[in-house]
Amino acid sequence: MDFSFNLNNFFKQEITRINYSLLPENFTGDRRTYRFCTEAVSLILDEMGIASAKAQGLLKPITSSDKLRNSEHSVYLLLDLEGNNQNGSVIGMLKMGKKRLYMFDRIGHCHEVVPLCVLDFYVHESKQRMGCGKKLFEYMLNEEKVEPEKLAIDRPSDKFLFFLRKHYGLTNIVRQNNNYVVFEGFFNSLDDSANSRSRKQSSSPDYSPFSVGKRDVTYNGRHTAHKPEATVGKIIHSSPVL
Secondary structure (H helix, E strand, C coil), X not given: CECCCCHHHCCCCCXXXXXCCCCECCXXXXXXXXXXXXXXXXHHHHHHHXXXXXXXXXXXXXXXXXXXXXXXXXXXXXXXXXXXXHCCEEEEEEEEEECCEEEECCCCCEEEECCEEEEEEEECHHHCCXXXXXXXXXXXXXXXXXXXXXXXXXXXXXXXXHHHHXXXXXXXXXXXXXXXXXXXXXXXXXXXXXXHHHHHHHCCCCCEXXXXXXXXXXXXXXHHCCCCCCCHHHHHCXXXXX
């Protein structure tokens, strides 16, 4: 994706990480350069977010400058610094962040976890099937020091699932009812306390991770105690009292 400004004025490396500051890593410059840079990054994030949403058939973008500014998430940008007549082009975008989630393994155990999540992943149509997505994803894995099977993925497209299967051999999908997807290896390293809690929860005969069943409810307190059936009304209306 091309822009009217020169990306080389702000970006000095092929892949860079952006956080809530809306500045590239290792950014240096005066106050005027700072303002121009944040405006440029905001435009890049907004336009790439719109393009990603369109490619995925979403009604609203997942990524925008406002959303990133008000979060602890990060966006990795892949650039071609020699593209667009030496002004630079943006090739890909990968949004990452941690979220507190409830995940169910294949046997129904519920795990409360805070995994690193893939929130948005997009490579410009003109650069797909050229290894750009793999380069960007590998860079993220190295920076975050995480294995691909330990990631939680928000609403992955079929194309992204094929990407993970092709490059990382991830085939055993465990879909969640919160629209996230994880893989079989995701649950292997969870601690014993989480597993014991989930086993106790799932041992209830009425428990289902995907539905709400009927439960016996115990009420406490004088206002919720059992009250005998009133008989005055039956006497007045000559109804038999049993």
